[in-house]
Amino acid sequence: MYKTPPPQLGRYRLIRQIGAGGLARVYLARHPTHGQVALKLPLPMVEQRRDLTRRFQSEARMLKRLRHPNILHLFETGIIRLGDGQTQYFIATEYLPDGALSDLLARSGGRLPERHVMPLAVQIADALAYAHDHGVIHRDIKPSNLLLRSPTFAVLADFGIARSFAEQTITRGNTVLGTLAYMSPEQTLGDRDLVRRGSDIYSFGVVLYEMLSGHQPRNNPDLLDVVVVQMIQQQPFPSLLRAAPHVSPDLAAVVHRCLQPGRAQRYDSMHAVATDLRHVAERHGYQLPGPDREAMGGRHPSIPWAMIIGVGGATVLLIFLLAVIVMTQAVTPGVRFTP
Ligand SMILES: Nc1ncnc2c1ncn2[C@@H]1O[C@H](COP(=O)(O)OP(=O)(O)OP(=O)(O)O)[C@@H](O)[C@H]1O
Numbered sequence: 001m002y003k004t005p006p007p008q009l010g011r012y013r014l015i016r017q018i019g020a021g022g023l024a025r026v027y028l029a030r031h032p033t034h035g036q037v038a039l040k041l042p043l044p045m046v047e048q049r050r051d052l053t054r055r056f057q058s059e060a061r062m063l064k065r066l067r068h069p070n071i072l073h074l075f076e077t078g079i080i081r082l083g084d085g086q087t088q089y090f091i092a093t094e095y096l097p098d099g100a101l102s103d104l105l106a107r108s109g110g111r112l113p114e115r116h117v118m119p120l121a122v123q124i125a126d127a128l129a130y131a132h133d134h135g136v137i138h139r140d141i142k143p144s145n146l147l148l149r150s151p152t153f154a155v156l157a158d159f160g161i162a163r164s165f166a167e168q169t170i171t172r173g174n175t176v177l178g179t180l181a182y183m184s185p186e187q188t189l190g191d192r193d194l195v196r197r198g199s200d201i202y203s204f205g206v207v208l209y210e211m212l213s214g215h216q217p218r219n220n221p222d223l224l225d226v227v228v229v230q231m232i233q234q235q236p237f238p239s240l241l242r243a244a245p246h247v248s249p250d251l252a253a254v255v256h257r258c259l260q261p262g263r264a265q266r267y268d269s270m271h272a273v274a275t276d277l278r279h280v281a282e283r284h285g286y287q288l289p290g291p292d293r294e295a296m297g298g299r300h301p302s303i304p305w306a307m308i309i310g311v312g313g314a315t316v317l318l319i320f321l322l323a324v325i326v327m328t329q330a331v332t333p334g335v336r337f338t339p
């Protein structure tokens, strides 16, 4: 593990750094077969925790199986053994040059028009519903983990991985790493078992609130973590309609149902959230991504193996039958081709 990684890491050639979080640095890199990738390298102090790196690897293996157009495609993850006996953990994913929702919000003065929020919200809700159906909880939904294929095509990133590194015990000074501001009340208790899909629904509500209003009352660098935890546990989220009177009341109602402090009062599934968001979009005539894009699998349409095997098999069978016919005619006495 290096403070500054060498320009060639295993089969990856580092091109430039594209981002940095509390736990890792992200580089644009090139791989001989994957092409351009985003290579995430955990910071050395994270790598020193062997228990976390093991958990991280097993989560990453599980995530490799998630295939959805709105979930960042993971190429591979593992350890690169460097010549001098050192090692470097890495996560290689597809590279999205449009960056994160946090960048888009910063460029747009903090908030987006409702018409723009809706397609992004539905796509994120669909991706989360798919993950929950596969038994995966994200646990770190926030604008910097929502990447963009285009300004209206959202892709969920950092599934579970960041949070598995950001266990409560990893601290820098007295600050817990990771972003408290998007956590559900139950997540701030630090008990991993309490963090179920309802926690993702809450964090999703926080992101929607921020996209629509340009405010995130708990995302304030001047507040101590202990104060933010108190706010999350004791104060209900302030009214979205008061913070942003231009928001449609039916959409605000969806957001607030996600933001209920008690899990039982929230939506009970991300599917239900996605359905209500679609109803809102329909009522207001907002355009949503078409089913062809959703079905296509983003930039990574799955290879139609069934079709390839079917067509290949039929061709082999046909050649075999033709060969048998020709051979049979060649050895059958009395049968002649007339010119
Ligand atoms: N696959 C990717 N393609 C393009 N840019 C990316 C990709 N992954 C990450 N980035 C960029 O790198 C930045 C940092 O990402 P990273 O996940 O390391 O940190 P974070 O999400 O901001 O915070 P933390 O992980 O510490 O909670 C992102 O905000 C984004 O701009």
Ligand SMILES: [Mg+2]
Pocket: 021, 144, 145, 157, 158, 162
């Ligand atoms: Mg991230």
